[in-house]
Amino acid sequence: xxxxxxxxxxxxxxxxxxxxxxxxxxxxxxxxxxxxxxxxxxxxxxxxxxxxxxxxxxxxxxxxxxxxxxxxxxxxxxxxxxxxxxxxxxxxxxxxxxxxxxxxxxxxxxxxxxxxxxxxxxxxxxxxxxxxxxxxxxxxxxxxxxxxxxxxxxxxxxxxxxxxxxxxxxxxxxxxxxxxxxxxxxxxxxxxxxxxxxxxxxxxxxxxxxxxxxxxxxxxxxxxxxxxxxxxxxxxxxxxxxxxxxxxxxxxxxxxxxxxxxxxxxxxxxxxxxxxxxxxxxxxxxxxxxxxxxxxxxxxxx
Amino acid sequence: xxxxxxxxxxxxxxxxxxxxxxxxxxxxxxxxxxxxxxxxxxxxxxxxxxxxxxxxxxxxxxxxxxxxxxxxxxxxxxxxxxxxxxxxxxxxxxxxxxxxxxxxxxxxxxxxxxxxxxxxxxxxxxxxxxxxxxxxxxxxxxxxxxxxxxxxxxxxxxxxxxxxxxxxxxxxxxxxxxxxxxxxxxxxxxxxxxxxxxxxxxxxxxxxxxxxxxxxxxxxxxxxxxxxxxxxxxxxxxxxxxxxxxxxxxxxxxxxxxxxxxxxxxxxxxxxxxxxxxxxxxxxxxxxxxxxxxxxxxxxxxxxxxxxxxxxxxxxxxxxxxxxxxxxxxxxxxxxxxxxxxxxxxxxx
Numbered sequence: 203x204x205x206x207x208x209x210x211x212x213x214x215x216x217x218x219x220x221x222x223x224x225x226x227x228x229x230x231x232x233x234x235x236x237x238x239x240x241x242x243x244x245x246x247x248x249x250x251x252x253x254x255x256x257x258x259x260x261x262x263x264x265x266x267x268x269x270x271x272x273x274x275x276x277x278x279x280x281x282x283x284x285x286x287x288x289x290x291x292x293x294x295x296x297x298x299x300x301x302x303x304x305x306x307x308x309x310x311x312x313x314x315x316x317x318x319x320x321x322x323x324x325x326x327x328x329x330x331x332x333x334x335x336x337x338x339x340x341x342x343x344x345x346x347x348x349x350x351x352x353x354x355x356x357x358x359x360x361x362x363x364x365x366x367x368x369x370x371x372x373x374x375x376x377x378x379x380x381x382x383x384x385x386x387x388x389x390x391x392x393x394x395x396x397x398x399x400x401x402x403x404x405x406x407x408x409x410x411x412x413x414x415x416x417x418x419x420x421x422x423x424x425x426x427x428x429x430x431x432x433x434x435x436x437x438x439x440x441x442x443x444x445x446x447x448x449x450x451x452x453x454x455x456x457x458x459x460x461x462x463x464x465x466x467x468x469x470x471x472x473x474x475x476x477x478x479x480x481x482x483x484x485x486x487x488x489x490x491x492x493x494x495x496x497x498x499x500x501x502x503x504x
Numbered sequence: 505x506x507x508x509x510x511x512x513x514x515x516x517x518x519x520x521x522x523x524x525x526x527x528x529x530x531x532x533x534x535x536x537x538x539x540x541x542x543x544x545x546x547x548x549x550x551x552x553x554x555x556x557x558x559x560x561x562x563x564x565x566x567x568x569x570x571x572x573x574x575x576x577x578x579x580x581x582x583x584x585x586x587x588x589x590x591x592x593x594x595x596x597x598x599x600x601x602x603x604x605x606x607x608x609x610x611x612x613x614x615x616x617x618x619x620x621x622x623x624x625x626x627x628x629x630x631x632x633x634x635x636x637x638x639x640x641x642x643x644x645x646x647x648x649x650x651x652x653x654x655x656x657x658x659x660x661x662x663x664x665x666x667x668x669x670x671x672x673x674x675x676x677x678x679x680x681x682x683x684x685x686x687x688x689x690x691x692x693x694x695x696x697x698x699x700x701x702x703x704x705x706x707x708x709x710x711x712x713x714x715x716x717x718x719x720x721x722x723x724x725x726x727x728x729x730x731x732x733x734x735x736x737x738x739x740x741x742x743x744x745x746x747x748x749x750x751x752x753x754x755x756x757x758x759x760x761x762x763x764x765x766x767x768x769x770x771x772x773x774x775x776x777x778x779x780x781x782x783x784x785x786x787x788x789x790x791x792x793x794x795x796x797x798x799x800x801x802x803x804x805x806x807x808x809x810x811x812x813x814x815x816x817x818x819x820x821x822x823x824x825x826x827x828x829x830x831x832x833x834x835x836x837x838x839x840x841x842x843x844x845x846x847x848x849x850x851x852x853x
Contacts, residue, residue: 401583
């Protein structure tokens with residue numbers, strides 16, 4: 203009489219235990235490679251710690267105090283990052299949407315253009331940055347200036363002027379990613395049933411209203427996803443800046459990720475860099491939460 | 505108020521010919537059903553009327569006016585799609601009034617029309633719901649309401665009932681007939697389901713491979729088929745066909761016209777056979793009778809016959825249809841000779 207009860211209890215325990223066992227490997231990886239470094243980042247930000255001197259000195263919130271109230275470069279980097287992100291997000295979403303709408307018609311030209319636009323996505327960002335450094339060279343052998351010269355327009359200084367450097371970096375980022383994001387939007391466009399457009403046609407709907415009342419709302423889940431992904435990626439921009447401008451001229455393209463890199467690997471201030479990293483992480487968390495709170499309700503899920 | 509004419513209409517998809525030189529007149533105010541197997545071109549015809557799949561060549565006339573170049577929204581036509589094609593981001597109310605809004609109907613008028621139409625189709629309490637929260641039957645009604653509210657000259661329906669379960673389908677069939685009676689506008693209805701066609705149509709247009717096989721009332725189509733295709737497409741089970749002679753001439757008769765008896769069945773064409781299967785359908789019973797060289801389906805109110813029993817079938821002279829080897833109905837004097845041949849052949853057995 204006792205045996206079945208025992209067995210039942212054993213089975214019960216086994217059943218409640220088994221799922222945890224199944225997810226354990228994944229959780230272990232997550233813990234080891236995601237949560238531990240994150241926690242460690244926050245932990246390190248409370249220390250004065252550099253790679254030269256192995257002794258960590260606890261300094262409380264002093265790193266944060268220095269960052270926000272003593273040094274002024276952090277706020278500049280933050281502002282630059284915000285400008286860069288805003289520009290990239292706005293350009294990428296609008297342009298990739300327009301491209302996707304353009305690619306919808308399946309002609310040979312469109313198929314070629316689609317491939318051509320996707321190609322930059324296959325190239326390493328570093329190589330792109332190198333290529334564009336040449337294209338945007340301020341001397342007349344730079345491709346862009348050579349073209350401008352053909353039209354008798356005075357050459358621009360592109361990466362070498364604090365006025366155009368940020369714009370130049372934005373152009374490169376947009377150029378690199380537009381094909382990929384257009385592809386994402388295109389696949390979403392293809393999943394909209396044709397009959398809906400035919401019904402709209404029979405309802406005598408003007409083209410602009412078809413776009414704003416049907417196409418755009420039906421794309422909203424993908425656009426929302428892109429908004430979040432592009433924002434996060436742009437906030438973490440590093441390689442273009444490192445190769446093309448090194449944050450310059452002056453500090454006109456100094457962005458958060460580059461700022462962190464500078465303090466960690468040029469000034470060896472790991473503690474301070476960790477504090478900046480923590481701030482970057484928190485900003486991204488807040489931004490994402492904000493997106494969901496403000497826009498999440500407007501997204502139409504099927 | 506709306507007669508539709510097709511004149512020498514052709515349709516190609518790339519190099520594939522779907523419809524060639526088709527001429528058809530759809531009468532004003534009638535419930536016309538285009539029926540045929542999938543791929544026969546019936547939906548293509550419907551889309552031509554709507555203007556969302558233009559003809560490759562030929563003319564389409566609405567009330568005598570060529571509408572080939574009129575955009576879909578300006579034709580005064582409404583369509584119910586097979587998958588309803590409701591606007592998923594809009595509420596039921598917005599779905600219904602979208603066309604009115606596009607046509608600049610003032611708000612008060614819109615509200616009145618939406619209220620009126622939603623009352624008719626029974627959606628009044630669902631107006632603020634999104635289509636994704638509705639059942640199939642309710643979505644169907646929204647699609648209908650969206651079409652009705654525009655007060656179109658022509659209603660087009662592309663297999664509107666195929667996504668509903670059998671019970672709801674039967675109910676919607678009745679409602680559509682009533683709707684047609686109330687609105688008295690031209691309905692063009694596409695289906696592959698012959699039951700829908702027979703039960704709803706004033707006029708059936710039966711198509712196969714882009715060619716019209718027969719036009720007519722359900723009675724004409726059923727009782728007086730022009731060819732073997734019509735005879736075998738309409739009716740469950742289809743018309744029985746027996747070879748009359750070696751040339752391939754056929755004689756056909758409906759399963760319910762056969763009288764069945766153990767012996768001495770009454771009729772003109774008599775054959776002896778064995779019951780091979782028996783399906784009890786409720787009021788009727790369906791028998792498959794093995795004649796030795798052919799099978800015949802028999803629909804009978806008598807359910808006493810059992811498999812393997814020896815029976816005799818008989819069909820009256822007036823219930824026989826003859827078809828030549830090309831499948832075309834024989835209506836001329838050749839019938840007399842064929843009847844004679846059948847009479848003697850029947851005597852042999």
